[in-house]
Amino acid sequence: MVLFSAPQIADLTGGTLQPDSGNGIVAEVAGVSIDSRTTSVGDLFVCLKGERRDGHEFIQAAAQKGAVGALITEPLPDSAGAAMPPGFFTVRVEDATQALGQLAEFHRKRFHLSTVAITGSVGKTTTKEITAAILGQQWKTLKNEGNYNNELGLPLTLFKLDHSYGACVLEMGMRGTGQIRKLAAIANPNAGIITNVGETHIELLGSVAAIAAAKRELAEAIPADGLIALNADDPNVAAMAAHTAGKIIYFGLDKDGSRRDFWAENVQPLGLGGVKFSLRGA
Structure with a gap:
């Protein structure tokens, strides 16, 4: 192409x-x-x-x-x-x-396809792989490989798009305020997943609150006809619901009488074999 x-x-x-x-x-x-x-x-x-x-x-x-x-x-x-x-x-x-x-932003907008952006302090790569595997059952799905989750790797991933793809799953890394906003502008996601907010990169941003604000940029980028999945177990992530125009889906580890739309039960760590769990939905 x-x-x-x-x-x-x-x-x-x-x-x-x-x-x-x-x-x-x-x-x-x-x-x-x-x-x-x-x-x-x-x-x-x-x-x-x-x-x-x-x-x-x-x-x-x-x-x-x-x-x-x-x-x-x-x-x-x-x-x-x-x-x-x-x-x-x-x-x-x-x-x-x-x-x-x-250049990558222009190329991405040539295609009408489901684009899921994923960020969080930990769990981004695992969530990306799971999401891509699920979407891959229905469509040919592009995903960023390795550490291609920054201002260089994400554009290089998008240049691989052609009309054979039906979905795209992009992990987004963050080392400072404004970076996820820039990546989202390039990728134009219509769906997002925010896993959690921790102390990763606190030496760069100074506080967990600042890290949460930086991760929140993904929620802010989701359009009104899109959706954002938020971790209801993490108060910093759940609070991002007030900062998005998209439809909100909550997930967590257990229902616990809360607002979670999807939750995990019977979680069993399998060591190097991964994790086994039952997915439930309201």
């Missing part, structure tokens, strides 16, 4: 295309890569600056692997530009990570 044309990338990111579109740049991008070692033919290579290395150093390596263009934040030396294969283009932007998200 063709993801973008070179001029389209420049338009979506507000970047500068070189050579400019007036020179007939019609290169088409079939994938997106941030690692020259795994770049494939037809990819757009995104040059990210890390603590130790600068992606601009690897443009030639990416081009040799078949990349058709690169997203850059600084001009290439003349020597590097001259070494590029014919037709290779660059789009220069202010912020490569932001541009990556802009």
Whole structure:
């Protein structure tokens, strides 16, 4: 599947295309890569600056692997530009990570499918796997793999979407205020699950209340025609009901005469084999 044309990338990111579109740049991008070692033919290579290395150093390596263009934040030396294969283009932007998200947001909105976003201090990955397995019984379901749950991994996951998928399940990590809001803007979820609020990342946010506010950004992102599943056993999560426009579903470990819509009974830890339980619903 063709993801973008070179001029389209420049338009979506507000970047500068070189050579400019007036020179007939019609290169088409079939994938997106941030690692020259795994770049494939037809990819757009995104040059990210890390603590130790600068992606601009690897443009030639990416081009040799078949990349058709690169997203850059600084001009290439003349020597590097001259070494590029014919037709290779660059789009220069202010912020490569932001541009990556802009491209992923546009691509996600091409598809009308169920998109479930999951966050919480613990249990995100297990919940993602269970949710994807359930939805996978009905539709081909995309999910983020490994630690692809941040501002880089989530967009890279979304670029895999095509019309064969009927659902998408995305774990969202958080290291600060505003990050889940940004990820939700990219992913455009119509459903969400918030597992719990704990002290993970308290050294970054300062308090459990601040962590809860950051996780709450997912509830705030769910539209009126969407739904959000909240852990009724966690007061910080249950309180998020006041901050969402979506339909609310409560879950927990037992009914206990409360408002839970779904709850678990007969929970049996199985060690490395997982957990066995009975799911009940009101």
